[in-house]
Amino acid sequence: MIPNRSRPKPGRPAAAASGVLLLCTLFLAACNYGLTGGGGFPSAIRTLNIQSFENQTAQFELEAQVLNRLRERVPRALGVRMGSEENADALIRGRITNYSDAAQSSRPSGSSQTGVEVVLNQVQITVAVELINRLNNTILWEGSVTGRGEYNPTTELERSAWDQALDHLAQQIIDGAQSQW
Numbered sequence: 278m279i280p281n282r283s284r285p286k287p288g289r290p291a292a293a294a295s296g297v298l299l300l301c302t303l304f305l306a307a308c309n310y311g312l313t314g315g316g317g318f319p320s321a322i323r324t325l326n327i328q329s330f331e332n333q334t335a336q337f338e339l340e341a342q343v344l345n346r347l348r349e350r351v352p353r354a355l356g357v358r359m360g361s362e363e364n365a366d367a368l369i370r371g372r373i374t375n376y377s378d379a380a381q382s383s384r385p386s387g388s389s390q391t392g393v394e395v396v397l398n399q400v401q402i403t404v405a406v407e408l409i410n411r412l413n414n415t416i417l418w419e420g421s422v423t424g425r426g427e428y429n430p431t432t433e434l435e436r437s438a439w440d441q442a443l444d445h446l447a448q449q450i451i452d453g454a455q456s457q458w
Contacts, residue, residue: 318355318356318357318367318454318455319410321366321412322357322366322367322410322412323357323358323366324357324358324359324360324364324365324366324367325351325352325355325357325358325359325360325365325366325367325368325369326359326360326361326362326365326367326368326369327344327347327348327351327352327359327368327369327370328362328368328369328370328371329341329344330343330344330370330371330372330373330404330406331371331372331373332372332373333372333373333374333375334373334374334375334376335376336376339373339376339402340373342439342443343373343402343404343443343446346443346444346446346447347369347447347450349447350444350447350448350451351369351447351450351451351454354451355451355454355455365411366410366411366412367408367409367410367411367412367417368408368409368411369406369407369408369409369450370406370407370409371404371405371406371407372404372405373402373403373404374403374404374405374421375401375402375403375423376400376401376402376403377399377400377401378398378399378400378401378435378438379398379399379401380395380397380398381397381398381399381427382395382396382397384396395430395431396429396430396431397427397428397429398427398428398429398430398435398438399425399426399427399438400425400426400427400428400435400438400439400441400442401423401424401425401442402423402424402439402442402443402446403421403422403423403424404421404422404423404424404446404450405419405420405421406419406420406421406422406450406453407419408450408453408454417454417457418453418454418456418457420453422446422449422450422453423446423449424441424442424443424444424445424446424447424449425441425442425445426438426439426440426441426442426443426444426445427441
């Protein structure tokens, strides 16, 4: 009698190899996709300078906060690196035109002098912004965008809403810049 030797089932090694090959192909395609195209920017634009925004509000710290947040988020999202004003291929400049912190939601309260307790405030930061291609001196994108953030004034600080509003503002600028390509 011939001993019973286990044989691999036909098709299983081929299926496994096909799966590995498919995963490798997808991985390489993803790497190639991420390394080309510059985040939606024209390929000639590789460096960006973000200038300090003119602050037309009474919130003096806002100018530095907007600049820092944009420098943190925008270059990476657009696939460019920061450059000096003189050498950058593109630049972002703008004005902070409005800041507001207003009640959005309230409820009756017996302990308050006014009889109303504010439970939700909204911070809004509005900027007018231009993205300029310095290579051919054209405006790539311009617009007015408003970043918004909310906080509960009884349990949170206004600064937490600033962070939300600044992130929202940066994302809108990124989306606006990418909308042209």
